[in-house]
Structures are given as structure tokens and as C-alpha cells.
Amino acid sequence: xxxxxxxxxxxxxxxxxxxxxxxxxxxxxxxxxxxxxxxxxxxxxxxxxxxxxxxxxxxxxxxxxxxxxxxxxxxxxxxxxxxxxxxxxxxxxxxxxxxxxxxxxxxxxxxxxxxxxxxxxxxxxxxxxxxxxxxxxxxxxxxxxxxxxxxxxxxxxxxxxxxxxxxxxxxxxxxxxxxxxxxxxxxxxxxxxxxxxxxxxxxxxxxxxxxxxxxxxxxxxxxxxxxxxxxxxxxxxxxxxxxxxxxxxxxxxxxxxxxxxxxxxxxxxxxxxxxxxxxxxxxxxxxxxxxxxxxxxxxxxxxxxxxxxxxxxxxxxxxxxxxxxxxxxxxxxxxxxxxxxxxxxxxxxxxxxxxxxxxxxxxxxxxxxxxxxxxxxxxxxxxxxxxxxxxxxxxxxxxxxxxxxxxxxxxxxxxxxxxxxxxxxxxxxxxxxxxxxx
Amino acid sequence: xxxxxxxxxxxxxxxxxxxxxxxxxxxxxxxxxxxxxxxxxxxxxxxxxxxxxxxxxxxxxxxxxxxxxxxxxxxxxxxxxxxxxxxxxxxxxxxxxxxxxxxxxxxxxxxxxxxxxxxxxxxxxxxxxxxxxxxxxxxxxxxxxxxxxxxxxxxxxxxxxxxxxxxxxxxxxxxxxxxxxxxxxxxxxxxxxxxxxxxxxxxxxxxxxxxxxxxxxxxxxxxxxxxxxxxxxxxxxxxxxxxxxxxxxxxxxxxxxxxxxxxxxxxxxxxxxxxxxxxxxxxxxxxxxxxxxxxxxxxxxxxxxxxxxxxxxxxxxxxxxxxxxxxxxxxxxxxxxxxxxxxxxxxxxxxxxxxxxxxxxxxxxxxxxxxxxxxxxxxxxxxxxxxxxxxxxxxx
Numbered sequence: 001x002x003x004x005x006x007x008x009x010x011x012x013x014x015x016x017x018x019x020x021x022x023x024x025x026x027x028x029x030x031x032x033x034x035x036x037x038x039x040x041x042x043x044x045x046x047x048x049x050x051x052x053x054x055x056x057x058x059x060x061x062x063x064x065x066x067x068x069x070x071x072x073x074x075x076x077x078x079x080x081x082x083x084x085x086x087x088x089x090x091x092x093x094x095x096x097x098x099x100x101x102x103x104x105x106x107x108x109x110x111x112x113x114x115x116x117x118x119x120x121x122x123x124x125x126x127x128x129x130x131x132x133x134x135x136x137x138x139x140x141x142x143x144x145x146x147x148x149x150x151x152x153x154x155x156x157x158x159x160x161x162x163x164x165x166x167x168x169x170x171x172x173x174x175x176x177x178x179x180x181x182x183x184x185x186x187x188x189x190x191x192x193x194x195x196x197x198x199x200x201x202x203x204x205x206x207x208x209x210x211x212x213x214x215x216x217x218x219x220x221x222x223x224x225x226x227x228x229x230x231x232x233x234x235x236x237x238x239x240x241x242x243x244x245x246x247x248x249x250x251x252x253x254x255x256x257x258x259x260x261x262x263x264x265x266x267x268x269x270x271x272x273x274x275x276x277x278x279x280x281x282x283x284x285x286x287x288x289x290x291x292x293x294x295x296x297x298x299x300x301x302x303x304x305x306x307x308x309x310x311x312x313x314x315x316x317x318x319x320x321x322x323x324x325x326x327x328x329x330x331x332x333x334x335x336x337x338x339x340x341x342x343x344x345x346x347x348x349x350x351x352x353x354x355x356x357x358x359x360x361x362x363x364x365x366x367x368x369x370x371x372x373x374x375x376x377x378x379x380x381x382x383x384x385x386x387x388x389x390x391x392x393x394x395x396x397x398x399x400x401x402x403x404x405x406x407x408x409x410x411x412x413x414x415x416x417x418x419x420x421x422x423x424x425x426x427x428x429x430x431x432x433x434x435x436x437x438x
Numbered sequence: 439x440x441x442x443x444x445x446x447x448x449x450x451x452x453x454x455x456x457x458x459x460x461x462x463x464x465x466x467x468x469x470x471x472x473x474x475x476x477x478x479x480x481x482x483x484x485x486x487x488x489x490x491x492x493x494x495x496x497x498x499x500x501x502x503x504x505x506x507x508x509x510x511x512x513x514x515x516x517x518x519x520x521x522x523x524x525x526x527x528x529x530x531x532x533x534x535x536x537x538x539x540x541x542x543x544x545x546x547x548x549x550x551x552x553x554x555x556x557x558x559x560x561x562x563x564x565x566x567x568x569x570x571x572x573x574x575x576x577x578x579x580x581x582x583x584x585x586x587x588x589x590x591x592x593x594x595x596x597x598x599x600x601x602x603x604x605x606x607x608x609x610x611x612x613x614x615x616x617x618x619x620x621x622x623x624x625x626x627x628x629x630x631x632x633x634x635x636x637x638x639x640x641x642x643x644x645x646x647x648x649x650x651x652x653x654x655x656x657x658x659x660x661x662x663x664x665x666x667x668x669x670x671x672x673x674x675x676x677x678x679x680x681x682x683x684x685x686x687x688x689x690x691x692x693x694x695x696x697x698x699x700x701x702x703x704x705x706x707x708x709x710x711x712x713x714x715x716x717x718x719x720x721x722x723x724x725x726x727x728x729x730x731x732x733x734x735x736x737x738x739x740x741x742x743x744x745x746x747x748x749x750x751x752x753x754x755x756x757x758x759x760x761x762x763x764x765x766x767x768x769x770x771x772x773x774x775x776x777x778x779x780x781x782x783x784x785x786x787x788x789x790x791x792x793x794x795x796x797x798x799x800x801x802x803x804x805x806x807x808x809x810x811x812x813x814x815x816x817x818x819x820x821x822x823x824x825x826x827x828x829x830x831x832x833x834x
Contacts, residue, residue, distance in 0.1 A: 019703045019706075373744060386817055393766070
């Protein structure tokens with residue numbers, strides 16, 4: 001049973017008779033009137049258990065996109081149901097920004113005649129990555145007077161997967177263009193151990209004379225140059241560290257968010273370049289993986305795997321991670337570690353085991369730098385700020401020292417602010433590819 | 439009901455409960471609370487119902503103990519006297535009809551205000567064990583200090599009540615120096631256990647000993663006869679035992695009607711508003727479905743660790759550590775800017791910086807590798823100087 005605001009108005013209206021005939025009897029009689037009205041209304045309300053509720057939902061939506069969650073109500077009873085429906089969703093999926101959750105909760109008022117169907121649509125604007133699991137659907141039918149009604153909460157299962165935003169998508173066209181420039185380039189400086197012979201073509205002004213293929217020139221009676229293309233079919237393994245260091249907040253999002261963006265851009269770029277992309281999210285155990293994906297399906301597969309990855313408040317098990325990587329890779333590959341250049345964490349974990357990776361693979365470590373550190377370092381007006389600046393300076397030096405030690409072990413280190421990390425990592429990949437170091 | 443013609447997959451009808459199962463579940467859920475409620479109600483009834491007014495005060499008509507006076511009060515009631523027990527002067531004034539007896543038992547807790555209020559009444563006064571009150575009423579009367587312990591005394595006066603009693607067992611006594619009052623039951627020093635006089639058209643009587651009317655002594659000799667005759671002169675008896683909560687000025691019944699008398703609908707309307715509040719509570723209490731829970735994300739900023747380290751430096755005034763960090767940072771950046779290798783030593787850095795800025799090598803060395811500052815001012819100055827040096831080097 002549930003009352004409406006109208007029941008309160010009816011009760012308030014009782015003030016008039018009570019004031020005109022001030023006696024305990026008036027109070028009692030009017031109280032009985034209110035109770036009787038509510039009881040009659042509840043008895044005449046359609047049963048909410050006679051409504052058949054079905055849900056229709058897109059399987060996934062990109063972060064910052066909108067999704068329409070539809071509910072279809074079918075009245076199997078014999079009375080017209082005046083229904084107030086609430087389709088409950090987690091607060092982070094509700095539209096309305098910073099308003100209190102109660103105010104943002106979508107409610108729908110709809111009349112369903114007997115035997116007919118009505119559809120209500122709740123627009124969701126997810127602000128957080130991951131699986132949004134629908135709460136219960138609450139149906140409240142009210143009686144003809146509208147003072148009281150009946151209510152039931154139904155378990156109508158629904159799950160909406162919120163995929164990463166992939167805001168670094170905007171960097172993709174320029175990187176793809178650079179990738180095409182690598183293709184078919186005749187200049188000999190791109191030639192290296194990792195490039196392979198592509199084709200022969202006519203010499204044009206500007207080509208390096210060293211790339212002229214003399215034997216072919218002799219056969220064809222025109223000057224012919226050899227062209228090269230970057231190696232294809234290499235292996236790229238993206239490793240996301242989802243341990244406690246990935247939970248720290250840098251600017252608006254966690255470190256992990258920036259890592260996810262970088263992984264998506266690099267994955268799509270590598271897939272376009274003809275490489276095989278694999279993904280592994282790991283802290284003390286495997287949190288997500290995407291294996292052996294092909295060019296056309298790589299983005300959906302990566303996004304789906306990354307959608308539910310969340311930071312875990314545990315320390316990374318680096319030896320375990322290295323064992324995972326080794327088990328997955330049979331030949332030389334590019335291993336991209338998306339982690340944090342946290343001096344303590346790196347010195348006690350990664351440094352000891354990274355040698356096992358660099359011996360066989362090209363390792364790139366991508367870390368999110370904190371712009372706030374730079375602000376702390378440069379603000380030096382008061383004595384408090386100077387102490388903070390000294391601390392920031394010390395942190396930067398330690399990070400730089402760790403980066404140096406990693407580079408000495410053959411690791412390529414990329415450190416950039418959250419917005420810059422994805423393009424910087426893509427550039428590093430292109431540079432490695434151009435140099436044939438994959 | 440016929441089967442629905444169209445039933446898409448995943449359609450949910452009802453929550454699998456029936457009216458009977460819901461009622462059973464509610465009954466099971468409510469049972470412990472109903473038990474608690476019943477216990478509370480039973481306890482409240484047990485506290486409220488068998489509560490005949492009793493008192494521990496000596497001389498109180500509600501006190502059944504040896505020092506109490508319930509026996510006297512009950513005998514008076516049986517004889518048709520209405521006994522009204524009060525513990526405040528305000529209540530005594532309100533209870534007095536103008537044609538009643540007001541008995542005051544003990545004056546230890548009586549204030550001047552209370553006594554004045556009693557004196558202002560027209561009713562007959564009986565003062566028991568109240569020497570101070572009596573002498574305030576009539577300065578010629580005083581309590582005897584040498585009357586001694588309780589002992590049997592004869593009336594020895596013309597008062598009909600005293601004569602009817604014959605002898606009483608009492609201690610203490612009052613002495614009258616003016617000769618206006620009738621003094622009865624004198625002790626050896628001439629002070630009487632009972633005296634009476636007329637004042638402002640009413641009769642004032644005084645009993646020196648509270649034991650005259652106590653439950654355990656009232657049956658001795660003529661005590662009962664004296665007390666019952668003195669207290670039973672009128673049909674209405676106001677029995678006033680001053681108490682500790684009898685403080686503040688005595689409020690007279692001014693005759694101002696209460697608010698409910700003036701505006702008759704205030705009471706019912708208040709009750710009705712309480713009912714409206716109840717309805718509102720029921721309306722708001724039923725929410726539209728349960729709350730959906732969601733784990734909250736971490737909100738610790740990455741720079742918190744660095745700020746914490748800064749605060750540590752500050753707390754221990756680690757000027758040397760802070761200066762070393764600032765200098766090392768500057769040296770590393772300047773060396774990088776000037777293209778020095780990472781392995782370059784201090785002398786090479788100083789040399790390169792001196793050449794780049796045109797400043798004496800000794801200044802640069804003192805600035806970057808000199809002794810650490812020891813106070814806030816020194817550290818601030820050092821930070822400022824390092825900043826200047828860096829901007830000079832970075833200037834193209």
C-alpha cells in the first residue's frame with residue numbers, strides 16, 4: 001500500500017469540519033473518512049502484479065554516450081492501470097549531473113488499459129565505465145481517487161555495459177597518416193632489420209640514389225628503386241597494471257582511465273598496421289584479456305575487455321605478470337606496460353624481473369605523469385610552498401632515476417600527462433616501427 | 439484468464455508472491471516488534487495502574503508509616519470531612535474554600551511567601567510543629583526550648599476540645615506572653631502543647647508535637663480526641679505538608695481562562711494536525727522502490743604523497759633536505775639544458791653554467807653546491823636564487 005500527496009490534502013481538508021464542530025467525535029469521524037477513502041482506493045486500484053514487464057536495452061554504450069532503456073508494460077488484468085513506474089539504475093548512469101540522486105531518478109506516469117501495452121523510456125547517461133546493473137522496476141498503481149494505491153518492485157534483469165570513451169580517437173587519423181607515410185617509403189634511412197622489401201617502382205626526383213636497384217634498372221632500361229615497407233604481422237601485447245597505483249587520481253580521472261585510453265589508441269593503430277594485438281589486465285591475477293584479435297574487430301574486443309577493468313587496492317605481482325607475458329608470447333613481440341613510474345613500486349617489483357622480458361621482447365613502459373607535481377615544483381612564494389616544491393623536486397628526481405635504470409635495462413619509458421599519454425605512446429610505437437625494432 | 443497472445447521473452451509478471459504469502463511474511467516480520475510493543479504497554483500499565491498516592495513525609499495524610507498520619511486522615515474522611523492533601527502553598531491556596539480548615543504540618547520548608555499566602559486566607563489555620571510560623575503570626579507567642587520529652591499532660595484550660603481530650607501525650611510547647619491565647623496541656627515550665635486564639639475573625643490553633651497525629655502515637659490517651667476535634671471543625675480540610683518543590687512565589691488563582699477555554703477548537707485542531715502529520719509520514723515513508731547501491735571510486739589524488747612529504751619536511755624544519763632537493767633538481771635541469779652528460783660532475787656543471795650566464799664560477803658553486811641554509815629565510819632566498827639561475831640559463 002502507498003499513499004499519495006492527495007491523501008495528505010484530504011486529511012488537511014478535515015481541518016474545516018474539525019474547526020467548525022470542535023469535538024473529539026468530529027476528529028474520529030473524519031479520521032474514519034480518510035481511512036475509508038484510502039481503503040476503497042487501494043481496493044479499486046489495479047493489481048501491479050497483473051502487469052507484465054519486459055525490458056529492452058542496448059547491450060553496450062560508450063561512456064559519454066546516451067542509451068535508452070525501454071520498459072514495456074502489458075496489462076493482463078481487467079482494470080485500467082494508472083501506473084507510476086520507476087526504472088532504477090545506479091546513480092552514475094542517471095542524467096542530471098550533480099543534482100541529488102532522488103531528483104534525477106526517472107519516474108514515468110502512464111495509463112495502461114486492459115490487454116494493451118505501453119512503453120516507457122528511461123534515458124541513461126553513464127558517467128562511469130563498467131557494467132551498470134539495473135535495479136528493480138517499481139510499479140505503483142493508484143486507485144480512481146488517486147489518494148492511495150498498491151506497489152510492487154519487480155526483478156527485471158538488465159545489464160548495460162559502459163565501454164571506455166576512447167576520447168583519444170581524435171589522434172587516430174594523424175597517426176594513421178604517419179603510418180601510411182612509413183609504407184612504401186623509398187628512403188633508405190627507414191631501412192633496417194625490421195623492414196621488408198615491398199616493391200619496385202620508377203625513380204622520381206628526391207629518391208635516395210642508394211635505394212636504386214641496379215639489376216632491375218639494367219633489365220628495365222629505366223631507373224628503378226626498391227621500396228620498403230614496415231614489417232607486418234608483429235605481436236603487440238598491451239599489459240595494464242590495475243594495482244593500487246592505478247587508482248590514484250590525476251586531474252579528473254584515475255591513472256587507469258588514461259592507461260585505458262592509451263591502450264585503445266595503440267591497439268587500433270597497431271591493428272591497422274597489420275600487427276596482432278593482445279591485451280592483458282593484471283594485478284595479482286588476470287582481470288581482463290583479449291586474445292588474437294583481427295584488425296576489423298580489435299576495437300570492439302578491446303573496448304569490451306577494458307570496460308569492466310577497475311583498480312584493485314593490491315600490490316602488483318610482477319613475477320606473476322612476467323610469467324603470464326612469457327606464457328602468452330612465443331616469439332619476439334612489443335610488450336607495452338601501462339603502469340605507474342612509482343619509484344617504490346618499480347624498485348621493489350618491476351626492476352628485478354624486467355630483464356626477463358627485455359631479453360626477448362621490446363618493452364615499452366607508459367606511465368601517467370601528474371601535472372600537479374609540476375605546479376607544486378614551480379610555486380615557491382611562501383616557505384610552505386618551498387617545502388612542497390622541494391618534495392616535488394625530490395619525487396621528480398626519484399622518478400627520473402627510476403626511468404634511467406629502466407632504460408639501462410632496455411625499456412623504452414614514456415611518461416606524459418593523462419591527455420598526452422595516448423598520442424605519445426602511439427608516436428613511440430610508430431618510431432619503433434619505423435626503426436624496425438619490433 | 440486465457441494465455442496471452444503475445445508474450446516476449448523475459449517478460450516478468452508479478453514478484454512470485456500471493457496475498458497470503460505476503461500477509462504471512464509481514465506477520466512473521468512484525469511478530470518480534472509486536473512482542474516488544476506488548477511488553478512496553480504491559481510495563482507502562484504496571485507502572486501506572488496500582489499507584490495509590492503514598493508519601494514518606496512525616497505528618498502526611500498519604501503516609502501509612504509510623505510517622506505518617508493516614509490514620510487520622512481516614513478517620514476524618516469516614517466522619518464526612520473531605521481531606522485534600524497538598525504539598526505546595528499554591529495548591530493549598532487554590533484548595534481553600536474560605537470555609538475550611540487549613541492544617542500546616544511542619545514549617546522547616548516553609549518560606550515567608552508561602553506563610554504570607556496562608557495568612558491572607560480567611561480559613562481556620564492549624565499549625566503543627568510550627569513555632570517559627572506561629573511567632574511570625576503573633577510575635578507574643580514563642581516555642582519553648584525547655585518543654586522536654588513527650589509525657590502525659592492534663593488539659594488544665596477552658597477549651598472544650600482540650601477538655602474533651604482530657605490528657606494527651608506530647609512533647610514541646612508554646613508560651614504565650616500576651617495572654618490573648620488559650621494555652622492547654624502545660625508542661626512543667628508552663629508552655630502548652632496546644633493553644634488557640636482568634637485572629638482577624640478566624641480561629642488559629644497550634645499543636646506543638648507532630649506525634650500527636652502520627653500513626654503510632656495517635657491512639658495514646660486523648661491524642662486522637664484532640665486532633666480529630668481540632669481538624670474536624672469544618673467539612674473541608676486542606677492538609678498542607680510543605681515540600682522541597684514548593685519554591686518560587688505563590689501564584690494566586692487569577693481567574694485567567696486557559697487558551698483552550700477561550701478558543702474551543704484549539705484542542706481538536708491540534709489533534710487533527712497530529713493525524714495529518716501521521717498521514718504525511720505514511721505518504722513519505724513508502725519510497726518508490728529500493729535504493730540502488732553503487733561502489734564509489736577512489737578519490738585520493740596522486741600528488742597527495744608528495745604533499746605529505748612536503749608537510750614532513752615542514753614539521754621537522756628539514757631545511758637541509760629541502761635545499762638539497764631543490765639544488766639537485768636545478769642542477770639536473772640546467773645540465774640537461776646545457777647538453778651535459780648525466781655523468782657530468784659538479785665542477786663541469788659549475789663551469790658550464792658560469793660560461794652560459796657570465797656569472798663568476800664561485801657564486802654558482804656556492805649557490806648550487808654551497809652549505810645548506812639553516813632557517814626559513816635562507817631557504818626562501820635559496821629557492822629564489824635557484825629560480826633566477828635557471829631562468830638565466832634557459833634564456834636563449
